[in-house]
Amino acid sequence: MKASCDPVQTLHEEPAEAEVVSHRLMLRAGFVRKLAGGVYSYLPMAVRALRKVESIIREEMNSAGGQEVLLPALQPSDLWEKTGRWQAYGPELFRLHDRHERAFALGPTHEEVITDLVSQIIRSYRQLPFLAYQIQTKFRDERRPRFGILRGREFIMKDAYSFSASEENARQIYARMQEAYGRIFLRLGLDHRMVEADSGLIGGNLSHEFMVMADSGEDTVVTCEKCFWASNIEKAPDARVCPVCGSALTSRTAIEVGHVFYLGHKYSAPMETTFLDSAGKEVPFFMGCYGIGVSRILAATIEQSHDDKGIIWPVAMAPYRTAVLPLGPGMSERREVLSLLESLESLWPGEAYFDDREIRPGMKFQDADLRGFPFQVILGDRHVDKGNGEVKIRRTGERLVLPLRDIPALLSARVQGILSES
Amino acid sequence: MKASCDPVQTLHEEPAEAEVVSHRLMLRAGFVRKLAGGVYSYLPMAVRALRKVESIIREEMNSAGGQEVLLPALQPSDLWEKTGRWQAYGPELFRLHDRHERAFALGPTHEEVITDLVSQIIRSYRQLPFLAYQIQTKFRDERRPRFGILRGREFIMKDAYSFSASEENARQIYARMQEAYGRIFLRLGLDHRMVEADSGLIGGNLSHEFMVMADSGEDTVVTCEKCFWASNIEKAPDARVCPVCGSALTSRTAIEVGHVFYLGHKYSAPMETTFLDSAGKEVPFFMGCYGIGVSRILAATIEQSHDDKGIIWPVAMAPYRTAVLPLGPGMSERREVLSLLESLESLWPGEAYFDDREIRPGMKFQDADLRGFPFQVILGDRHVDKGNGEVKIRRTGERLVLPLRDIPALLSARVQGILSES
Incomplete structure (x- = not known):
């Protein structure tokens, strides 16, 4: 991608509407724009990051035996009345009528629809x-x-629902989903914890948050x-020591990005949805449900990973892996620079x-730091004249000068290192 | 994918609700289920086909210089009032109020949002x-x-919007999008025509349908x-001869799956959205918009490509490329069969x-024909004992018996042939 073909520019002023750092940086870096309260348009760089997150989630859901479906956002009210949530959900449920005055909910979650x-x-x-x-979209x-x-108020979720013939199998799937979630957040490069949690409006009696x-x-x-034991504050023991290893506990703040629930018969019983068990008896399904806040992950990542210059994307979800910064007149057309671009393109297509x-130059550095690309390749006269380029690692600030032809191999090795750690 | 792990079964009865063949076959094959009038849940095989269509569209949009964004479904009414469409759209526009009684539309299209x-x-x-x-989703x-x-009433679209500094550039992009659309439908394997068309509610004075x-x-x-000239009936000349080559014209029926519009100032003028031109003057953008009915493509494909046994998917969007059908007790565990599966898996991961x-066996044949996988590999004792298998090509009915180890190469060659024709 050439910056000269990218109409989206960074903002130098501090946006007045932003209350937290991720919101401020996403506005300044040109990732999102507000359309209405809680309703945002995603600009191209944010969509690239979203697609990468989605693709990791999809891979791990498929590996865990999941099958992808697509359920409607428009949900008839009668389904929600069966479970009592048409009332219980209150004003958080967007409601509308179609031209025949039939009532619908705009799905915040899909237990009713999938069970039906x-x-x-x-x-x-x-x-x-x-x-x-x-x-x-939810x-x-x-x-x-x-x-x-x-x-x-409008956001992207991964939601999953499991249906089992026995409680034992339902709990096995629950455990498999806990593992899959762990792998997802690890692959995304996030410092995260799984904690015991309350079940809230979704229901059930066993749940964990990520x-x-x-x-x-x-x-x-x-x-x-x-020992990495962790708990939601509401579920934590009064004793200030770890129930597993006896060490002292610490309190830390965090952002919820995933939640798994063992539901049992919570939806299948009131909706009277049953199957024939091996004895030929009609019994309700044993269910579980499993959510990840896909768009929320982008903001949570930035809250965790930024400095005073801007965002620091983990490699796995960076909109682009590398910023290539030719400095001074004519540099962007020099043969050595174009040939480096070509080899970066064959290493990671579309990622430069x-x-x-x-x-x-100062504005290029500022923008690359603000947008948080993991690698910057800085190409000034002084180095390029000698066949060299400078690589800056965004997270550590480390700088290396090396022959232009060795740059792709260096970046590749660094990414291998990062990915093998996770 | 193992059929024994797939809970979705085919229906043998004719579904009473279906009026057209694609609807009937999608219900029978287990691709969709109705939730409410015009509102459908997509089951896993339909989602696989959808994702393939989306991925071809995405590739061609990126090649044409498009950048992916994601705009909200919830659209404040004031934007729609600016263009007069809050009234003009009538009852086709889903409307709702949030908890603060602010009015929103559920986006059927995004000209207002993207222009803003x-x-x-x-x-x-x-x-x-x-x-x-x-x-x-629209x-x-x-x-x-x-x-x-x-x-x-709820469906998936690809919509695109172009913004240009001159009418000339806007028309160049229009032409580029016409070409991209042609490539998309060709790659999907569809017999299609581009025709001159009316602009309807979207507006503008130049438009083509696919x-x-x-x-x-x-x-x-x-x-x-x-000569492949074609036109919408409303735009066709009275003369019954082709305006390009003078040959006789024929009337044929078709399903619209794409529509491109040159919009000019239709939205940018009423919304007073301007940029500074090279002379420093405020002028409105020259716009175009370009839609493809992504979910509709699945149904249109089936309308075009089926027989009395079921669907005949083009290779590019088949949920799975190959059905592997072991016949008789124990066949699905035989070493030769598992080793064939493995080599099919390395040829096309996840496509068997x-x-x-x-x-x-009869039920396996029926289901494979109904679901329309392009290739069937039929494995009965008689052939497998000799180290052979039978390949059936769904579209032509052609059958070939060949050594098991040669089957992946045959399938690969056939697909190369099909893809190089398109």
Whole structure:
């Protein structure tokens, strides 16, 4: 991508509307723009990051035996009345009427729809288990939408639902999803904890949250830094010591990005959705549900990973892996520079952001730091005349001068190192 | 994918609700289920086909210089009032109020939102042109939703919007998008025509539709089978001869799957969205917009490509490329069969649907024909004992017996042939 073909520019002023650092940096870096309270448009760089997050989630859901479905946002009110949530959800549920005055909810979650669907397609225990997931836009009329896409009214979720013939199998899938979630957040490069949690409006009696550690988080997590045991503050023991290893516990703030629930019969019983078990008896499904806040991950990542210059993207979800910064007149057309670009392109297709604008070097550095690309390749006369270029690692600030032809191999080795750590 | 792990079964009865063949076959094959009038849930095989269509569209949009964005479904009414469409759209526009009684539309299209967004990010002709696209769920409260996902109230569109500094550039992008659309439908393997068309509610004075030829289509297209000139019936000349080559014209029915519009100042003028041209003067953007009915493509494909046994998917969008059908007890565990599966898996990862169910062969054939996988690999004792297998080509009915180890190479060669034709 050439910066000269990118209409989206960074903002130098501090946006007045932003209350938290991720919101401020996403606005300044040109990632999102507000359309209405809690409703945001995603600009191209944010979409690139979103797609990378989605693709890791999709891979791990498929590996865990999930099958992708796509369920409607428009949900008839009668389904929600069956479970009592048409009333219970209150004003957070967006409601509308169609031209025939039939009432619909705009789905904030899909337990009712998937349970109804599964009751139509599954009749026998032989068709179980079934683990369905989707990556989709959700709607929730938050009383106080804020913090940009951290707490929006329209947002992207991965939601998954499992249907089992026995409690034992349902708990096995629950455990498999806990592992898959761990792998997802590890691959995304996030410092995170899984904690025991309350079940809230979704229901059930066993649930865990996945928390991205961040100083600005609204949740408090009690963690043992020795054995990695962790809990939501509401579920933590009064004793100030770790129930596993006896070490002292610490309180840290975090942002919830995932939540898994063991539901049992919570939805299948009131909706009277049953299958025939091996004895030929009609019994309700054992269910679980599993959510990840896909768009929220972008903001949570920035809350965790930034400095006073801007965002520091983990490699796995950076909009572009490398910023190539030719400095001074004519540099963006020099043969050595174009040949380096070509080899970067064959290493990682589409992953180089080439800042070919005719602006002063300081602005290129500022923009690359603000947008948080993991690597910067800085190409000034002094180095290029000798066949060299300078590589700056955004996270550490480390700088290396090396022959231009060795740069792709260096970047590749660094990424291998980062990915093998996670 | 193992059929024994797939809870979705085919239906043998004719579904009463289906009026057209694509709707009937999608229900019978287990691709979709109705949630409400014009509102459908997509089951895993349909999602696989959708993702393939989306990925071809995304590639061609990126090649045409498009940048992916993601715009909200919730759109404040004041934007729609500016262009007069809050009234003009009538009851087809889903409307709702949030908890603060603010009115929103559920986006059936995004001209207002993107124009408003672009006016915030683009100030100068130097930032132009900008071609933004998204692949997203849209909402339209059809008076009479019908034909399954052919005319739904919630559906998936690819919509794109171009912003140019001159009419000349806007028309160049229009032409580039016409070419990209042609490539998309060719790569999808569809018999299609581009025709001149009316602009309708979207507006502007130049527009073309992309039509998938199908006997059941609701649109009539006048085509010259000699030079491939074609037109929407409303725009066709009275003379019954081709205006390009003078040959006789024929009328054929078709389904609209794409539509491109040159908009000029239609939205930018009423919304007063301007940029500074090279002379420093405030002028409105020259715009174009470009839609593809992504979910509709699945149904249109089936209308064009089926027989009395079921769907015949083009290779490019088949949910799975190959059905592997072991026949008789124990066959699904034989070493030769598992080793064939492994080599098919390394040829096309995830593209084999392995029907390991213990059911009679006739049912396996019926299901594979109904679901329309392009290739069937039939493995009965008689052939496998000699180290052979039978390949059936779904579209032609052609059958070939060949050594098991040569099957992947045959399938690969056939697909190369099919793809190089398109």
